[in-house]
Amino acid sequence: MPLLDNKLSKPIYDIKKSYIENVLQGPCFENSYPERIYKDKRDWISFLGFSLASPLGVPAGPLLTSGWIGLASKLGFDVLTYKTIRSFPYAGHPTPNVVYVKPLADSDKVIECEKEPDTLENLSITNSFGMPSMPPLFLQEDIAKAKALLKEGQVLIVSVVGSKDTGSLQEDFVRTALLAKEAGADIIEANFSCPNVQSQEGSLYLDPENTKAIASALTKALNSTPLIIKVGHFEDPKRQKEILISLSRAKVQAVAGINSISKSVLKEDGSYALGKERKVSGVCGSLIRKNALDFVKLSKKIITSEKLDLELIGGGGIALPFHFDEFLESGAKLAMSATGMMWDPLIASKWHNK
Template sequence: MKTNSTYNIGLSYDENYERGPEFSGTLPELAEINRGLPAYSFFGKKLNSPLGVPAGPLLNSAYIKLYADLGFDVLTYKTVRTLRIPVHPFPNVLAVATSPEQMMPRGAKPELICLPDDSSPLEQLSITNSFGMPSRDPQTWQEDVAKARAAIHEGQMLVVSVVGTVKAGGTLQELAEDFALAGEWAKQAGAEAVEANFSCPNVQSGEGSLYQSPEAVGIIAAAMRKRLGSTPLILKMGFLDDDNLTHEVVSAAVRGGANALAAINTIPANVRTPEGVQALPGNGRLSSGICGAAIKPAGQAMVKRLLETRRALGISSSDLTIIGVGGVMTAPDALEYLEFGVDGVQSGTGAMWNPYLAQEFKQLYAKVDSTVSAR
């Protein structure tokens, strides 16, 4: 089922933030859609299901509340910082013409053409996601995170995504401390788990590629663990196609105290209009992160690599949770990820254009064999 997105792509980010999500449908009865689901726990907490929304679509507590009411059970508050950062210029979201073959990272960035609208079938919809990790000031987002925590239901979990800010002349340790401070503030505001965004391709500074550096992964995770105490720590990863580097990154994450890895984030591509002009205005925005249907094979390839690495290193799922993200547009897509062995699955673009995805997933998930259910 495809509807208009709950995020109005014809309005600016700030307008969407202030107006809240667009939804005029009927909310499901949560008790009804949660009945008969396999038992599931996430970081030791009993949840209704393993389906969540990653960092991105849920701008503030109004979006968290809607998606909690719609039955998504792991709700990730969009990435925040220790200081206010403005959003990239409008537009931020454009539909693009692409394919899974184009979006499997193989060297040079794909060259894509934007479409006039988002009318593609849901199973084919791919979009730019070019915001630049904006953030309200800490007092504003902390107060709003508290509202978000109050809005979720039994059997659901609030995750807050954070990122450190690269400063001119700053050191890796200083960046790690900024990540850690953001994480601590998120915890104080009500986050039940904190996600560190290591992989946003829509920034020109270094915080968007940290997942490629075992040293950075280990140092930042350790700094965050020190401030977070026992609060679960998730690291959001991009695509890696090197097995040795993946082993080093996973080992560093575990040594640093991370509890989970979520993959993938968006995949960068150059986006132009049909006339060949840069589609998104502003310096450094020829390239944008792409999400949606076309990145599913890349997402699945990455989680398979992470699962194989976890097995090879002798790490249990209880010590390192793997969360599959990327191209989850339909309920069968979510189940596919779970069949690979991931411990959780999340949908961004699919959840935006089909708010009933959680309900559809739970109808399918209730019928699966317990060996397919996430652990």
């Protein structure tokens, strides 16, 4: 593989700016759009009733608004996920929201790097946003706009999260999912895992009873609109099996994993990189690729042995085109890149054209 293919580009998200500045001014993409080579339609993929030109996608995160969805669509990603929304406006965490990290020897902690890494292979970051959200009126219009930008063979997922701040967590999940559905989402993804919020919704995916209750309420309310549940990293394989069985019983159509993994993020001097208020945050990129592949392999095994009616979406650390294949060959129906596509927006095009 030519060395150039392992180099970082200027990221589409400006990590020096705030989330709202990126919403209003981004995405940053100054190259020309790549030419797309399509497969014969007979070789397209059938996914939850949609016909997809390829199994490549962007998970919830890098695509902040319709402008970003439109960019990813032109760059050859066929499964576009609108960043997690709430039923009310929410500012999220202050900057910094993204810093480069590297592993700390003999520890599960990571250290902030001042400079970006030399290669995509070594690209890991922590992202800490706390799921900011634009107001519902903005979202209604903007999700419809995003949908209108998609091409044939592409699908729009909108990621949603509930909150207890408005009363019942379950009711707020349903309210937000219906907002997304009515605005035009093809598929809803409920985020049951966010390492950057300390409240219950951040680790729902580890709680089989609440997972089943909230997922059941969502599938009932969404009716014919398919539901994906996004999960995080499982330390315990037994828990992973229990959760997948709960999701299938709740008639969820697909499971997506993994979210970023919660870790302590330190500066070289031992202080917390994001300040004392945020001692841990979600780490993603190459440092979690092995965990993500293990999640896919075990989930595939469980889905097959338990005969669960669940589609599997995999991602975590995909930064080079062949990483997509590793996930697809391990049993994922779709493979998604977040961190990788931010620093190499041409990754999907390189995969299509290989």
